[in-house]
Amino acid sequence: MDYRDLPIRDDLRELTPYGAPQIDVPYPLNTNENPYGPPPELVADLARAVTEAATTLNRYPDRDATDLRKDLADYLGHGLTVGNVWAANGSNEILQQILQVFGGPGRSAIGFEPSYSMHRLIALATATEWISGLREGDYTLDAAKAVAAIERHQPDIVFLTSPNNPTGTAMDLDVIRAVVKAADGVGAMVVVDEAYFEFARPGTPSALTLLPEAVPDGKPGRLIVTRTMSKAFAMAGARVGYLAADPAVIDALLLVRLPYHLSALTQAAARTALKHVTALLGTVDAVKAQRDRIVGELTALGLHVVPSDANFVFFGVPGGDQKALWQRVLDHGVLIRDVGIPGMLRVTAGTESETTAFLDALKESLAVLD
Numbered sequence: 389m390d391y392r393d394l395p396i397r398d399d400l401r402e403l404t405p406y407g408a409p410q411i412d413v414p415y416p417l418n419t420n421e422n423p424y425g426p427p428p429e430l431v432a433d434l435a436r437a438v439t440e441a442a443t444t445l446n447r448y449p450d451r452d453a454t455d456l457r458k459d460l461a462d463y464l465g466h467g468l469t470v471g472n473v474w475a476a477n478g479s480n481e482i483l484q485q486i487l488q489v490f491g492g493p494g495r496s497a498i499g500f501e502p503s504y505s506m507h508r509l510i511a512l513a514t515a516t517e518w519i520s521g522l523r524e525g526d527y528t529l530d531a532a533k534a535v536a537a538i539e540r541h542q543p544d545i546v547f548l549t550s551p552n553n554p555t556g557t558a559m560d561l562d563v564i565r566a567v568v569k570a571a572d573g574v575g576a577m578v579v580v581d582e583a584y585f586e587f588a589r590p591g592t593p594s595a596l597t598l599l600p601e602a603v604p605d606g607k608p609g610r611l612i613v614t615r616t617m618s619k620a621f622a623m624a625g626a627r628v629g630y631l632a633a634d635p636a637v638i639d640a641l642l643l644v645r646l647p648y649h650l651s652a653l654t655q656a657a658a659r660t661a662l663k664h665v666t667a668l669l670g671t672v673d674a675v676k677a678q679r680d681r682i683v684g685e686l687t688a689l690g691l692h693v694v695p696s697d698a699n700f701v702f703f704g705v706p707g708g709d710q711k712a713l714w715q716r717v718l719d720h721g722v723l724i725r726d727v728g729i730p731g732m733l734r735v736t737a738g739t740e741s742e743t744t745a746f747l748d749a750l751k752e753s754l755a756v757l758d
């Protein structure tokens with residue numbers, strides 16, 4: 389049986405589904421989750437909130453998720469209010485809604501690769517042409533080249549990812565500012581995907597600071613900053629992503645969002661998690677410490693390591709055979725990620741003991757492959 393025998397859209401025939409392996413292993417360090425489960429007080433509070441929400445499940449939820457958006461605006465600060473914020477089932481759904489409104493047949497989106505592969509996949513799933521822009525050899529983005537690519541291709545949407553996945557590279561505000569200006573010149577929207585922002589090293593500015601600047605000639609600003617509760621907030625299973633933008637952008641997204649897309653249980657869970665923001669974000673420093681430990685140890689081993697502002701590390705494989713090393717490390721019960729870039733692998737920072745398991749597995753695997 390082959391789904392291609394079904395009358396699926398022609399433009400979907402060459403696609404493959406997103407497929408990070410979900411293998412049951414002792415050390416899953418492949419999808420950039422937070423290794424710490426929600427704290428017990430939050431779990432207890434979640435049970436209470438979900439129980440309360442359950443009593444009204446015969447009714448549809450608040451279609452506009454107003455209370456949650458207000459809480460998210462308070463968390464983000466930067467003078468943002470409920471009208472600037474939108475929420476959905478994971479930032480992937482946010483990205484899909486953006487592409488449904490601003491992309492689609494006859495339109496195009498550009499991203500600078502390597503970057504988060506779902507930008508391309510969601511573009512293609514919404515029949516938006518995908519344009520592959522390039523990063524530099526050290527995975528930074530050259531502002532002049534990005535501007536030239538935007539002017540040449542005249543895309544409808546520009547994707548920037550900072551800190552970038554899979555490389556961990558954060559972007560200078562000047563680069564984002566230059567891209568926003570160029571995008572404005574061709575009438576494009578700019579999406580800055582900040583899924584990993586909370587893990588950035590001190591001094592890394594958020595694109596949120598550019599929102600007030602990004603307003604051309606009294607028209608709505610075209611800058612959209614996306615975030616998620618899946619990483620720093622340790623809530624990947626709850627599926628909550630959000631964005632901040634000009635209120636007109638949110639009005640536009642209402643055109644495509646499914647009615648009642650965010651369940652009452654999800655809204656209750658997300659609002660409860662936000663009440664525990666201090667405890668939840670308390671794990672961020674521990675994760676960053678393990679990330680820095682990985683960077684330090686791999687560098688000491690003589691590996692090529694990309695500086696990281698995220699909760700993962702992208703590194704070069706001696707000899708270049710990343711598939712062989714990935715398998716060896718997996719044989720030790722540690723699942724890391726081969727994103728398909730030759731000679732490179734990505735590992736998520738775990739707890740101290742998970743990180744130790746990875747480092748031990750890596751050292752033993754390198755010795756065997758030597």
Ligand code: PMP
Nearest residue numbers: 478479480504553583616618629
């Ligand atoms: N953006 C980036 C850069 C990501 O790496 C991810 C998840 N890996 C997402 C968005 C989507 O996250 P979620 O849908 O869980 O919010």
